[in-house]
Amino acid sequence: MAADPRFIRDFREAPDERPFGTRSEIITGPVSDWASDFSHTEPEWSADPYPIMDDLRERCPIARTERFGGGWLPTRFEDVAAIAYDTERFSSRAIIMSNFRPPRELAPVGGSPPISSDPPFHRDARKLLLPAFTKAAVSRQEPATRAFCHALIDDFAGQTVVDAAQDYAQHIPMRVIAAMLGFPPEDGPRFREFVENTLEGVNLPPEERMARMSALFDYLLDQIHDHLDHPRDDLTSFLVNAELYGHKLDAGHVAGTMALLLIAGIDTTWSAIGSSLWHLARTPADRERLVADPGLMRTAIEEFLRAYAPVTMARLVKQDMRWRGADMRADDWILLSFPAANRDPAQFDRADEVVIDREVNRHAAFGLGIHRCVGSHLARMELRVALEVWLERVPEFTLADPVAVTWSAGQIRGPRTLPLRIG
Amino acid sequence: MLPDGKNTVDVEIDPGRCQGHGRCYDLVPELFGEDEEGYGRVLSGGPVPPDQEAGARRAVLNCPERAIATQP
Ligand code: HEM
Ligand code: SF4
Numbered sequence: 001m002a003a004d005p006r007f008i009r010d011f012r013e014a015p016d017e018r019p020f021g022t023r024s025e026i027i028t029g030p031v032s033d034w035a036s037d038f039s040h041t042e043p044e045w046s047a048d049p050y051p052i053m054d055d056l057r058e059r060c061p062i063a064r065t066e067r068f069g070g071g072w073l074p075t076r077f078e079d080v081a082a083i084a085y086d087t088e089r090f091s092s093r094a095i096i097m098s099n100f101r102p103p104r105e106l107a108p109v110g111g112s113p114p115i116s117s118d119p120p121f122h123r124d125a126r127k128l129l130l131p132a133f134t135k136a137a138v139s140r141q142e143p144a145t146r147a148f149c150h151a152l153i154d155d156f157a158g159q160t161v162v163d164a165a166q167d168y169a170q171h172i173p174m175r176v177i178a179a180m181l182g183f184p185p186e187d188g189p190r191f192r193e194f195v196e197n198t199l200e201g202v203n204l205p206p207e208e209r210m211a212r213m214s215a216l217f218d219y220l221l222d223q224i225h226d227h228l229d230h231p232r233d234d235l236t237s238f239l240v241n242a243e244l245y246g247h248k249l250d251a252g253h254v255a256g257t258m259a260l261l262l263i264a265g266i267d268t269t270w271s272a273i274g275s276s277l278w279h280l281a282r283t284p285a286d287r288e289r290l291v292a293d294p295g296l297m298r299t300a301i302e303e304f305l306r307a308y309a310p311v312t313m314a315r316l317v318k319q320d321m322r323w324r325g326a327d328m329r330a331d332d333w334i335l336l337s338f339p340a341a342n343r344d345p346a347q348f349d350r351a352d353e354v355v356i357d358r359e360v361n362r363h364a365a366f367g368l369g370i371h372r373c374v375g376s377h378l379a380r381m382e383l384r385v386a387l388e389v390w391l392e393r394v395p396e397f398t399l400a401d402p403v404a405v406t407w408s409a410g411q412i413r414g415p416r417t418l419p420l421r422i423g
Numbered sequence: 424m425l426p427d428g429k430n431t432v433d434v435e436i437d438p439g440r441c442q443g444h445g446r447c448y449d450l451v452p453e454l455f456g457e458d459e460e461g462y463g464r465v466l467s468g469g470p471v472p473p474d475q476e477a478g479a480r481r482a483v484l485n486c487p488e489r490a491i492a493t494q495p
Contacts, residue, residue, distance in 0.1 A: 127460070130443070130460040130461055131459055131460060133461065134457055134459065134460065134461040135445055135448065135449070135457055135461065136457065298449065298450065302446075302485070359481070359484065360484040360485065361484075361485050362484070362485060362486065362487045362489070363487065364487055366444060366487075368442075368487060368488065369442060369488075370442065372442035372443060372444055376444065376445065377445055377461065380449070
């Protein structure tokens, strides 16, 4: 077939066309006061952010930091919701709080549509993806997901302690998204590098971050070429052929959305599965109840998503303004903590307890408003199947070594080492 | 029968608020479904019998966008 001109030249080789962004000084080290110097990248936050959030909600509900070039951390549900809904004053041009702000000219498209997009473009970029991610569409992945979970547990044979984060939770979303994008299933370990760099490497020097980001885009370009040569029924071929406003998507949009699906789908779901297993391992009453009554699974999953919401997003303030008492400056970050919102006692009864049959649960783990997680139905399916198969095969398990559990750093939170005793 | 003689409850999803979280059709598939983009819809088109009101109410209490309303 004729080569597609969009992907012949590397679409990144046009430095003159790329406006510069703004860099800020990298500040790390222990936090002096969370109300005026918060940092979501310090170990104290990764280990257990909830007491910090609860304290801030009481004494300084919109906390401030001078790190990352300046930003704010709202911890009340109503403030988080108001910002998520207010796309006029808060931009999604960047959604990972780091020491680099992309140039304003990048709005409203951003580097990875639709998560980085603002209205009105956002709606159209999002609409392209919705049909592939409905509950009905993702249910087609369920049998293969279930079989894969069983295969992972088959591999536990003969072991009494397994790492549920490394040997189980991690692999499930990698396999599912590779299948949906049409990437080789054995490339999983490479995705892990890409994910870690994007989400956890926020305090690395920008040059290094860019070099690593290049490796991701090289990989995606290879996959695009492979799909141009051998078109097939998957999301990559779909994006390569998709049209918006009467034209095919430009190369940056295709690759940016592929990067988003790869990154957004893996760490997040891995974290949700891991946190749920961690909770069940240390809460035998809930574990026994779920094993005895699988009908509780749907409410239990929503409760795990509420209490251990894995995803925090970011926004950039568009213009100087006073917002609910905070003097916000243009380009200040907002660390949009859905986890903090989900623990607000003004929104939830017994907000700090895990209640697996909670009746009223308007949680915000998948965001609120126009950016509601496109993959939420896929993530729910993976989480449900992962827990169902685990509980069926391994109904009894405990934390093998509570102090050996480690948590990811940054905006996606979940266990990264989780040794469980299964026999 | 309700006092005013109607024997159904009206359930409505505000399309301006619904973002397709799908909590309604996940929790109460008897009453709610999804359209081809994942937005919620009331399967009956609006009216539901009073004995199903509890299900409708459950959806109301779990919709993160507060997009569902019931009216007798
Ligand atoms: C438990 C797992 C997951 C959680 C907690 C989660 C959470 C979120 C949240 C909070 C947002 C909102 C972003 C914002 O407001 O800026 C979001 C957006 C998004 N997520 Fe997820 N996510 C998960 C899994 C997935 C999966 C499996 C995929 C797909 C493969 C995915 C794809 C997306 C996309 C494409 C967006 C952008 C939507 C838009 O901007 O319109 N996510 N996710
Ligand atoms: S739960 Fe609410 S937002 Fe979600 S599909 Fe139903 S009506 Fe729409």
